Amino acid sequence: MPIEWNEQYAVGDARTDSQHRNLFTYVNRLEQLIEEGRKRGLDRQAVENLFIFLDAYVNTHFAYEELCMTLRACPAARKNKEAHDKFLAFWNEFNRQHNPNSVGLVALEELHAALAGWLTQHICRIDVALRKN
Template sequence: MAIGLPLIDMQHKQLLDQMDELLEALNTKQDPKQLVHILGYLDMYVNNHFGYEEQCMNLKKCPVAGKNKAAHEYFQTRLGAIRQMIDNYGSSELVARQVSVELLEWFVNHIRTIDVKLSEMP
């Protein structure tokens, strides 16, 4: 899954670990306060990582920089929707499925199709 840029690879691993932790918390029906804590950390880390990655793409004049930014905005919208689902429904199979598909699978695909372009830049 690595794209060959150590800092970004480390950040991707952290984000995937946090999404896994959220999924585990949902599947084990942990306290809603724990879910809020995980979501808060994930939201903060996503903002920092996306900002750094977008800055790198802009500096390297990466041709997918605009597509990357739009994809990040989409992810943040979905993260907000999942936060709302957790507020409304707490831990449920539906929310766990949404996290798996809309966050984890989406993020892995994003790394493989868009983020990898950054490592191809001189």
């Protein structure tokens, strides 16, 4: 079931909110990719596009968001950085173990679960602290 963006996820910074919306889009695409993969096999080009997006996302979005929190003296800045570091470690390990040409459905389901949890837990509990600053 797709996870829809709504205002509860908004942090009040247009760039950050736009980046978050993009992540929602890709997490939902991953869900579709998995469903289609069960029926017809995985679209390897779509998997590769997803890996490219996620790699760019964690490296650019996390840095930008951490900068925003630091500049605004956000009390959640340290907790945010720690959560980002933990997710980066997960992503780097996932990337080390899998590549777009050979990753299977089970691994993609694990990735989807991690990303869906990130959307609903991290953004709503930590990132929204930017609203107050």
